[in-house]
Amino acid sequence: MKRNKMKTSFSDKAFVFCNTLFLLAFVIITLYPVLNTVAISFNDGIDAVRGGIHLWPRVFTLQNYKTVFNQQNIATGAYITVMRTVIGTVLALVTNALLAYVVSRKHFLFKSQLSLFWVITMYVNGGMIPTLLLYRTLGLTNSFWVYVIPSMIGAFNMLVMRTYMEGLPYALEESAKIDGAGDATIFVKIISPLCKPVYATVALFVAVGQWNSWFDAMLYNRMSSEYTTLQYELMKLLSSVMQQSGSANPGATTAAAAVTPVSVRAAATVATMLPIICLYPFLQRYFVTGMTIGSVKE
Numbered sequence: 001m002k003r004n005k006m007k008t009s010f011s012d013k014a015f016v017f018c019n020t021l022f023l024l025a026f027v028i029i030t031l032y033p034v035l036n037t038v039a040i041s042f043n044d045g046i047d048a049v050r051g052g053i054h055l056w057p058r059v060f061t062l063q064n065y066k067t068v069f070n071q072q073n074i075a076t077g078a079y080i081t082v083m084r085t086v087i088g089t090v091l092a093l094v095t096n097a098l099l100a101y102v103v104s105r106k107h108f109l110f111k112s113q114l115s116l117f118w119v120i121t122m123y124v125n126g127g128m129i130p131t132l133l134l135y136r137t138l139g140l141t142n143s144f145w146v147y148v149i150p151s152m153i154g155a156f157n158m159l160v161m162r163t164y165m166e167g168l169p170y171a172l173e174e175s176a177k178i179d180g181a182g183d184a185t186i187f188v189k190i191i192s193p194l195c196k197p198v199y200a201t202v203a204l205f206v207a208v209g210q211w212n213s214w215f216d217a218m219l220y221n222r223m224s225s226e227y228t229t230l231q232y233e234l235m236k237l238l239s240s241v242m243q244q245s246g247s248a249n250p251g252a253t254t255a256a257a258a259v260t261p262v263s264v265r266a267a268a269t270v271a272t273m274l275p276i277i278c279l280y281p282f283l284q285r286y287f288v289t290g291m292t293i294g295s296v297k298e
Contacts, residue, residue: 034273041065041270045263064267067259071237073228081230084147085210092206093199095152100161101187106170115162118155128219135220142224147216151209157202164198165191208276234268 035055040048041064043057052058068074103111126134132141140146168191176186192199214231221227242261 037266037269040263041266045260048263049260064259064263067264068267068271071233073225074233077228077230077233080227081211085207088148088151088210089203089207091148091152093203096158096161100158100165101191104162104165118158122155141220144227146220160202161198164195168194211276238264
């Protein structure tokens with residue numbers, strides 16, 4: 001009996017040891033690219049080209065960040081990016097949640113047909129030029145709302161919310177209707193509080209997409225500097241640094257000569273991912289599912 005007990009104890013210890021090593025290796029593999037990018041962003045650009053930088057800058061400098069934050073229109077781009085992220089996320093949550101609630105109801109007649117229609121839009125679109133002509137006809141080009149209105153409805157986000165709402169106990173809705181509650185009351189006071197995990201997930205998807213988007217700024221607001229975005233300005237900065245590095249112009253400025261595409265790209269990556277990293281911990285607690293377990297027993 002004692003021998004079997006010792007064997008079991010050794011197996012448990014071996015499992016814990018191997019599991020700890022695996023998780024530690026997984027953390028190192030996950031964090032190393034981020035820490036390496038941070039180290040390169042604080043390293044001298046010319047020295048970074050040599051390579052060999054791992055977790056700590058070899059020649060410390062702040063020139064890369066000075067180059068990024070001294071970019072023309074960077075403040076305007078940061079303001080527009082923050083505004084489009086906040087407004088776009090809130091409006092996308094409201095519209096997708098309302099649409100998902102309607103489609104998830106059992107008594108809605110066209111739920112299957114509309115769901116199929118939105119699935120098709122995930123694989124087929126009108127193309128770049130027809131979309132540009134449509135936005136121009138609607139007066140969305142050269143305006144802030146071209147960032148917000150087209151992204152208010154997303155088929156994937158709506159289907160995710162619909163699937164989550166369909167998994168909620170139907171007895172909650174029935175009991176509310178017996179008490180005289182309407183659809184608006186049921187959605188606001190019963191469905192929405194239980195959908196916080198999926199709301200947080202979709203909000204993070206939309207916010208990251210809005211924050212990282214730059215192509216729509218180049219396509220629809222290229223001639224309007226007051227509606228530029230942070231990512232578009234950083235993309236232009238990286239392109240200019242690559243051109244200066246490739247041309248090897250002897251008359252290049254000191255700031256341009258002190259940075260390289262590698263170091264500027266690292267600094268721009270750190271500057272853009274930092275707000276999302278700070279936002280994620282506040283949404284992580286909502287990712288825990290099973291909030292309705294035990295609320296209704298059928």
